[in-house]
Amino acid sequence: MPRVALFVPCYIDQFYPDVAWATLEVLERHGVRAKVPEMPTCCGQPMANTGCVNEARPLAEQFVEVLGRFDHVVCPSGSCTAMVRQHYEHLLHGRTDYVALRNKTWELTEYLLDVLRIDPPRSPFPYRVGLHQSCHGLRELRLGSSSETVGPRFSKAQKLLESMQGIQLVKLTRPDECCGFGGTFAVQEEAISCRMGLDRIHDHEQAGTEVLTANDMSCLMHLDGLLRRDRRPIRVLHIAQILAGRTPN
Amino acid sequence: MTESLPIIDHPAAAARFVDDGARTGWHDQALWFVRVKRDRQAHGLPEWEALREQAAAIKSHTISRLADYLEQFEREATRRGAVVHWARDAEQHNAIVLEILRRHGARKVAKSKSMLTEECHLNPFLQRHGIEVVDTDLGEWIVQLRNEPPSHIVLPAIHIKKEEVGELFHRVLGTEAGATDPKYLVEAARTRLREVFLAADAGITGVNFGVAESGGIVVCTNEGNADLGVSLGKLHIACMGIEKLIPRCGDLGVFLRLLGRSATGQPITSYSSHFHGPIRDGELHIVLLDNGRSEILASDDFRRALHCIRCGACMNTCPVYRRSGGHSYGATVPGPIGSILNPARDAEKYSTLPFACSLCASCSDVCPVGINLHEQLLIWRERIAARGILSGTKRLAMKFASHLLRRPALFAFAGALARWGLRHLPRFAFYHALNPWGRQRELPIPPRRSFRQEYRKRHERQPPRG
């Protein structure tokens, strides 16, 4: 049995513990008992994306040192996974233990489909679901085909969801536009960030979304913040929560 | 550097733009429409991704041997009767153009779209020296008449509503008051601009591609204004950045296929004109401009930005650009590519631009010549932080966060404090002017315990096996 670590990102740890629990449950259902080490608490992305590499590097080092001891590292976030896989190289150039870690770090949906090779679940989820394609998972990890690129169409998240009983995946007019979270962008460019989020919400509203889901809770935190402010009825659930059998409300 | 002040405040300019919600939606939709047309064209070609790779490889190669290719281009262009000039910077460029015009006694110039001449601020320079310049691309003419810069490199007047064009034309051309029908307005412009073409002493164009092998230049337009501007008179001045070169005529097939489709979702522009030497009994002057390009070429991180063919696709797809308008970037080239090129010119002045981006990477996926735009934007953020021109609060916040996140116990304590506060403190403790998150958004509903707290508890009770 491979030793599997679940990396729980900082904001999920503090604000969305159920996303981590749901991830553990889904993994366990497929025979994987993942451990959650005390450290690292964060992949370092907030600092790296602000250009503060010196502040990000210690976190990247911590990540490699602690999680490098496991055989597989799974993360319920495309964005944090992309940080590790695409951007650590720049922070840690040349560290051989990093190269090893990079090749064994997976985002949840790709771990389920490509490593565990599970059959998409048939459990019930009788809701109209709007899938938000979080950008880093889509365009950095290629968890799906982006609308800009030409080639076969696919989406790992959609593949996991579409065979659930009673689920209806809605059709958006802009299938993979950014929600406007963008880390520190959300506060630095607050006006644009919120406008982008509201535009995404309107697209989901016209499509009849009841439950808005994504591979990244950070996008959903931003969208949910906008939804709750206006008391709009759409509910958000991380894809792990849907797969684990959670329902809205 | 002459352009050190004022510092561009993109967030503030963007907030002002977004403030007009209806107009923002209209602007966003107009550009998204172009993106959709681009998608339709791209998805119609099974070889699209291979074309992009080919274009990127050709550009990388050309740039790796740029000096050789420039010499070859000069040789071949000269052999075919063109005169090639070299300009280190905008000042030299403008002086050369003025000198050529003066030698011909030219007073009136019909100019077609050229971002390079915008970059050099050629129009005001020539006007100061008594030369009348008319931008003949309709969009460029509209912004010229309004006395403002273009807001987009391909769609210069994309920020202007037809009602505003109607008012402008009523004032300038005497069209009917209140007329807003684009067909009617274009007809009025056509009539006036034909007079401009017929009266012009010289034509100035940009250059889309220069071919080293043949010394030829290619200029693409939809309106036919570049050709009209240079075919009625005898003098053609073509202004060209040194990065516009490609090695072979055969490579044009790749780039012309990508350009029109990426720019406006057309299979090709209406007119793609290939000039090899001057018009009969005329003169063709090609002004090659560096203006910082060789500096970008020397940088391993940003060299690929020189692949840019100025199609504007990164602007059309950028969710920030579409909602903040081109003028919010305060630069000739706005949007993602502009946020890379402008800091190279003046990092301090343009320090907010690389942050005017959610890092969605749509620009990198749409770019026809394989520029890793979002990665370069990230590198710029790093450079700006390293130069100490990151805003003080941001730097401090990141130092603090890094300190906290490295120490699990401290992080847990701070998190617990924050969650407790969110549950028990009055709303105004979190929702105030210093917390931009809460202006339009709720903060997350704080759980009683963090994941790790609960995890520890459960595992103390029932220690994990293995």
Place this chain on the structure above:
Amino acid sequence: MSASLPADKNARQSILERIRSRELPPRELPPLFDEGIRYADRWAQFQEVLSSVGGQFLSVADRDGVAATLAKLPVVESSRCRACTVPDLHFGNLDLNAVDDPRDLAGLDLAIFPGQFAVSENGAVWVTDESIRHRAALFIAQHLLLVVRQPDCVDNMHQAYQRLAFGERGYGLFISGPSKTADIEQSLVIGAHGPRSLTVVAVP
């Protein structure tokens, strides 16, 4: 004449030196691209794209019928001042060679010129000014009609450039549809500065 300006020599040298001062890793030039799309019926594709970009297409089956067919086209019938340089077609009443200043062409209603070949993928026709004394006629005419021989149609732009050589001085261009603009609120308007219509006629 066009003696070089005083600053030229220095600028040239310093730009080239600056570029050369940084030795860059070699990047290979890939062979010319030749995986372009192909079409079962090239003219059908051409026609479809041309009409999508605002142009009109007409194919004439027999050689003898060309003149008669063209004569009936509204754009020909309604034009008063015409220039034509297509051999064997006698629609012109204005001889371009007799005009010295292209500005005198401002009243040209219709220009009928030969196109060298058509490109299916984008509805473009390659035209040179070989037979046209004033290339301005291509743009200043109110309407443009291009005559292309039926065998002369290629699938894509890569094939197009295989047919082209730029050995000497010259001017040529791809024309795809009439002059147009979408600069006012992205509404497409045909007839910006140049011809208000483009008709492409394929002849035997």
